[in-house]
Amino acid sequence: MSVELRHLRYFIAVADELHFGRAAERLGISQPPLSQQIRQLEGSIGVQLLRRSNRRVELTEAGRAFLAEARAILEQTDQAIELAQRVARGQAGELRIGFTASTPLSSRIPRTISAFRKTRPDVHLRLEEQPTLQQIDALMDRRLHLGIIRPAPLPPALEAHALFSDPLVAVMRRDHPLLATLPQGGRLSLSALAEEPFVVFNRSAGIGIYDQIVALCMAANFSPRISQEAAEPSTIIGLVSAGMGVSVLPASYEHINVEGVAYVPLLDAGADSGIQMVQRRDERSPLVAEFARMLLTEAKRGDGSASRHPLAH
16 A cells, blocks of 8 residues: 555644544544554555554654655655645746847836746746757747747747847948948948948848848849858847948847948838747647747837937947
8 A cells, every 4th residue: 555645644633642532533534444554554665654552642753754754755745735736826947038139128028027027036037049940949939938929930839929030230330431421320221232242141040030131132133142140149230340241130239239230211111120020839838928928018118218310330
């Protein structure tokens, strides 16, 4: 016969009271079944836990040792039950969120994270910076609960919700001749860069931006001449500063301050990059639902940042 939790509860009650009658009353059962359960417990483990006489009940040495462990087991069981209930209510657990390199640069994302941590202080929020393609793979493998990505083709098992749009800007050296022809606050047509070498994300690092830049250039009647690819936005901007070419990046990267670089808004239709929240269609976690709700609410509020100078550097 195996030892069950009820055996431990019955034994602890008898050990506390050292009297079968009082222990039975405390447990809300009659004395004979209680005595039978204690005998079953002792038989299961092959050890006498209690000495009984007509006048008293006392713990054996083995009983005292068993009592301490029995209390610990019940306490851990109660804690496990409470934790499971809190996780089911969305009050505890772990939430794994993926994000691309630029998304924290928008105030919407940090605001959501801060608000979620205040309302769910017992939830371990694990944030992982990953390119869009890696996030998609991690969501499919359930290594992420939710991703914040640039638009990309998604498997049927995933669903996306638009959060906000990030305008695209041309990234150029400040001494580029084209800038001298622009009025203050002017915008640039992408076709003006048709003869320029381009520095872009490699597809594994930024599939959404890479494909969008190529599509925008094709819409402007030219195919971009790619001179250099890089995985990090700071590397791309640094290469532009070094004269390796021009680039097109989301305006959120203007916060990366590299001397001698200008960020110029584009005139072209569709010159903006969306930010999406992605999760599995079969996701049922209340934590994911709560974070998603807060993120969508913050997205509707707007960025709240001041407008950028078109030739920021």
